[in-house]
Amino acid sequence: MSYLGWPRFHFAGTFVADPSTVNNDPVHYDNDSFDRAKSWVQGGDGWWNPDGRHSFRFENVTVRSAIGEDGQAVDGDPVVGLRFVTRGITPAKLVDLDPDQQLVSQIFGMQVALSDGAGNLLVQGAMRPVAFTDIWRRGVTGSGDEAACAAYQSTLETTEWADQQTSQFLGRLRDAAGGRPLAIKFNVDGYSMSATRPDGTPNPRFTRGRVVGTVGIAGDGEPRHTVVGRQFGSVGPPPGDNSPGFRPPGGVNYFPGVVDTGARKVRLDLGNALPAATAGGPPQDIGELVLGCHAGDGTVTEVAPIDYRAAGWYETTAGIVDLPAGRTLRDDEVARLEAGRLLLVARRDGQQRTVIEEAPVHVRADEFVARLDPGEEWVVRLHVSERGRPLPGARVSLFHLRTRDPEASAQFPTQGLTFPESVTSDAHGIAQVTLRAGDPGNLRFFYFGDRRQHVDGQVYRVGYRIEGGTQPNPSNVLSVLVWNRFVPDEPPTWFGSMRDVFVQYGNLYPWMTKFGPQLDLALYEAIAAQRESVIEVLNRPVADSRYMPVSRDLSGSRRTAMLTWLTSPGPDGKPLLGEQRESDALEVAPAPPPETIRRGGPDPALGGKTAAAQRLGLDLP
Structure with missing residues (x-):
């Protein structure tokens, strides 16, 4: 049951992401016009962090709570308070797919470990490379990227355990895993791109943000980067194909859950779903929050309240709740949940509103980012489910997402990436599609129709949805960079x-x-x-x-x-x-002296995800 199951532990702290911003601007790819004196200096056109190293790491991250295999909070076990660290010869790398697609930033080469006070490693593993997804404007206050939140979900491969465990919980987690990978999910928000405070002094939060997450056990045969379960979509009209859904209509972001009939619990992951009162702050008080079930006859039955307003709730639980709290579901409740449609209701001052509801039929790709050379293929597994169960025989439509500019759309080099118009899910609810890369040509057509001759390849965004339906989550898009064919001189000089x-x-x-x-x-x-x-x-x-x-x-x-x-x-x-x-x-030009590569000056939104999405013509906060 992935990270949502038992046993699991929750962690929280600070992440550090130090990307170089020079390669974020397509203009900088022109060698003839590139000016290091300007483009390597913050305050020139090098954007907010020209001398970044593309590194990603955890800082002061600790285990905040743990849930045992019986579903009870673990008390008195030394696992709580352990340091959750990133390690390795060099830091993990955080990179965008392309200057024209910066909304699926990927982490490569990340190794994490639990460490005790003496620095001994109790368990460690290498995280399978993954891109973030479900980005949205979470902070009610704050601007640009600081108000945004996104989620990473992956697995820890080649997990290594210490021979001696001082923590009984970790021993039970190891035994329950039985050699399977561990599952990890974490959310990042409150990121600061401002090198200085308003008074001009250095900002200690520069390139830092909040990270909160969970580690559990990866289930056999489960996807690594998504949950096959009850998927909550938006209320109201679905966003258009070119909208990233930064502010969902009901104010609550897309999230997964499961109905565990064995444990008789509903598990919801609200970690990247509830709005924050301030960027990187506690959840906004949207009133009493209740999980409900919408039956076929139109009636709505209350299942359980969600106590999200308790002090420190988010960092302690990572936003994951097991409902109902303090008891298990009755047989009639399980039957109702299995047949009905789940939703969240917010109540305040005698008024109530549905803030988000389940999408009964859902499709989502496990892998959703690729880099391809001409002649290469990429096989994508699309997981189709209905009320959390794999749905066989469902047809999934696929299509290029292109600009709304008719002239640019007509010239878009679709020959660079071909795929079938539809695929059908198998007995396990998996629709497998093969995307084939060709040579997109030497001139890049951007979504606004301008030509970017000096940027290699073409970025493709491929939408998918259940045939005849809509795609409630605009993050459910395949992003593919197809490079141009390169022929050097012979021999290369x-x-x-x-x-x-x-x-x-x-x-x-x-x-x-x-x-x-x-x-x-x-x-x-x-x-x-x-x-x-x-x-x-x-x-x-x-x-x-x-x-x-x-x-x-x-x-x-x-x-x-x-x-x-x-x-x-x-x-x-x-x-x-x-x-x-x-x-x-x-x-x-020679490299400018290090002292001129300064940290300060420009609008922190410049060069961030907000600006990148604007260049794609997407709706933003």
């Missing part, structure tokens, strides 16, 4: 084809110039001097935190050409230089 590739990456990731011995990828001699080191990181798996490029925005064909060039040196032991033509007189 610096002036022939490699310089443009290396210079672009060197421009887009300023931190490389500060890494160990200075490595400026725009300079041939710097690359030649550290050739073996560059080969080593280029050869690493994409999920490795030491993989290059850190930002994951390099096609397979370009990466192969770079490795061919680096591993086929000339008589001087250096990569082939080639002949410089008059047209090759590209001037690369």
Whole structure:
């Protein structure tokens, strides 16, 4: 039953995300016009964090509570208060799919562990790479990204346990897992992009936000990044295909739940669902909140109240509730829930309103982000369910999401990504679809119709829904970056084809110039001097935190050409230089002094998810 089941523990604290913002702007991909003196300086056009490292880690995160296999809160066990840490030779990496799709930021190479006061690791695991989803405007106050909240759900693979456990709870969690992966779900909000306070002093919260989450046991045969259960959608008209649903009509965001007939409980995950009174603050008081069940005859039966207003409720529970509290469901209640439609009702001053209700038939992809080279395929599993049960024989429609600009839409290179118009779910409620990448052409068509010649590939957003129905959750979209086919000179040389590739990456990731011995990828001699080191990181798996490029925005064909060039040196032991033509007189400005790469100045919304969504033409807070 994934992270929602028993046993499980909840954690809370601070996360640190330090992305470089230079590669967020498509204008910066033009080597000829790139000006390091401006684009590497915050306050110029380098946006709010030009010298970021794309790192992601936990900071001061601790276990706040634990639930045993009997569903009871664990008291007196040393698991509560343990540090939940991220670790590794290098920090995990947080990257966007593309400058034109920044609403599915992915974490690669993340390792987490529970650590006691002496620093001993009690359990640790590597998180399967995952992108966030269900982003929305959670904070009632605050602007831009600070008010936003999103969720990550994945599994901890290759879990390792200490031989001796001082915590009985962890011993029981290990035994209950029985060698299966652990499931992890966490929500991030209250993120600060302001380097300084209003008075001009440094902001200690810069690049930091709140993280709250849960660890449980991954169920056999369950998807890794979604829950097959009772899915709550919006009330009122569903948002359009190009709306990210940052503020759902009922004020409560999309969330999953399950009816556990064995334990006779309803489990709901409200961690990324309830609005916050302030950005990164406690839940907003929307009145008495009640879980109800809508029967086929139109009657609504109250199931249980939800005590979300207790002090510290969110950090202690991660927003996960087992209902009804203090008792189990009766046989008649279980039967009613199995046949009915769930909803949440908010009551205040004698008035009540339905804030969100279950979507009886639901479809959601497990994996929803991919990077493809021409000729590659991506197989996606779409999980179709009806009232939490797998639904066989359901037809799912798939379609390109394109701009509302007719002229740009007519030119959109759909040949770069092809897929069937519909697929049908099997006996297990899984509809499997294969998306095939072609060469989208050398000129990128953006959603507003402008051409972005210097950004590799084309971003595709593929919508899906039950045939004849609507998609209540606008985050349920497949995001695919299809790169252009790259053909280098033969053999590859610096002036022939490699310089443009290396210079672009060197421009887009300023931190490389500060890494160990200075490595400026725009300079041939710097690359030649550290050739073996560059080969080593280029050869690493994409999920490795030491993989290059850190930002994951390099096609397979370009990466192969770079490795061919680096591993086929000339008589001087250096990569082939080639002949410089008059047209090759590209001037690369030196890196500005570190003291000029300052932290302060611009509008913190610039370069954030809010601005990125606006460029997609999406509705925003």
